[in-house]
Amino acid sequence: MDVNDNACSQEKNIACHREQARSHKKAHPAQLNNNMWRPIIMANLKIKNLQKGFEGFSIIKGIDLEVNDKEFVVFVGPSGCGKSTLLRLIAGLEEVSGGTIELDGRDITEVSPAKRDLAMVFQTYALYPHMSVRKNMSFALDLAGVAKAEVEKKVGEAARILELGPMLERKPKQLSGGQRQRVAIGRAIVRNPKIFLFDEPLSNLDAALRVQMRLELLRLHKELQATMIYVTHDQVEAMTMADKVVVLNGGKIEQVGSPLDLYHQPANLFVAGFLGTPKMGFLKGKVTRVNGQSCEVLLDAGTRITLPLTGTNLSVGGAVTLGIRPEHLQLAQPGDCTLQVTADVSERLGSDTFCHVLTSSGEALTMRVRGDLASRYGETLSLHLDAEHCHLFDADGVALTRPLRAAA
Ligand SMILES: Nc1ncnc2c1ncn2[C@@H]1O[C@H](COP(=O)(O)OP(=O)(O)O)[C@@H](O)[C@H]1O
Ligand SMILES: [Mg+2]
Secondary structure, eight states: OOHHHHHHHHHHHHHHHHHHHTTOOSOOSSOBOTTSSSBOOOOOEEEEEEEEEETTEEEEEEEEEEEOTTOEEEEEOSTTSSHHHHHHHHHTSSOOSEEEEEETTEEOTTSOGGGSOEEEEOTTOOOOTTSOHHHHHHHHHHHTTOOHHHHHHHHHHHHHHTTOGGGTTSOGGGSOHHHHHHHHHHHHHHTOOSEEEEESTTTTSOHHHHHHHHHHHHHHHHHHTOEEEEEESOHHHHHHHOSEEEEEETTEEEEEEOHHHHHHSOSBHHHHHHSSSSOOEEEEEEEEEEOSSEEEEEETTSOEEEEEOOSOOOOTTOEEEEEEOGGGEEEOOTTSOEEEEEEEEEEEOSSEEEEEEEETTSOEEEEEEESOOOOOTTOEEEEEEOGGGOEEEOTTSBBOOOOOOOOO
């Protein structure tokens, strides 16, 4: 996205915020939770066969999804896969082309954004530049005619949670990027939404601040006991923040689950390759033998390996892809199932070494070794291919079921 795009979406986002701000209701008629100031709100979102097209192009292609009360749900996927569009459909900032959105049993598909009880935080902050931090945060409440004392209490509480107390009289341009983002979050907090919607809120921050804000958002989730949907293209954010990860690709859901379920049991090649750093390595091969419990594969890289599998419909000669994560590759010991490779460059981080290697078939793998490993560029290495930790995918890239393995 270039600078103009940013400026343009900044304006659009301010307009969106203004629209959402109009929605503020005086108070939810509910008890207070242990924060004493934030009413307990239920939020269960049900999306059914949601579709969206732009200018004849289908962008969101039939999404079914449930977001449960108090969950931290992350939409993750490559740039352009439809994450923001899906979030904007939920917020009501885009009209759906098909399907329904339900919030707590109420169909909100056609409801205006102002009446959905949702608050969105944008990547570009969308703060009002001429207003102080305090005013930016109180704007929605002032507009709704909320009593002054209540506004002050809510802004004060949000400022406390976000550590913005000393900055309340400053203008956005006097703040750092991280502080601005916190004001944008504060503005959402005071509105007490049923669901917080975050669209890549940390993307404009530098790496160190991103890590810090990631932890702050997690604390905020715990403290507010709120339901949050968070969009990112960064799989590390998805893995570290989510209760539930929704992996999107080309306007469709590839897989939904907890971060570790997706990591250990990816449903297909896309999810397997998308989650995890360094990435899972892939080796092509053909099935040479198959029975009820196992299957033998001859890899193009030359190794023959037997994998435990249950209930698959593989046949001899079928093309498969074997996947192995960097932490499950190691130098071979006598008696191991070995794979001959050539050492490429290594990344020596002190704590770990990422040793990049190439197979005889020209496929690239990464081996992650604890501590330091001094390998020479171009030398031949013999790696242990542990069948227990290998994933197998059929010709369509779908994971083949295997007996449960222990997480490692
Ligand atoms: N208002 C729009 N008009 C036309 N095409 C759009 C519009 N908004 C998004 N798109 C297209 O929809 C696709 C998904 O966009 P987006 O949801 O922003 O992706 P992501 O957030 O995953 O990067 C892109 O190809 C984008 O060009
Ligand atoms: Mg986006």
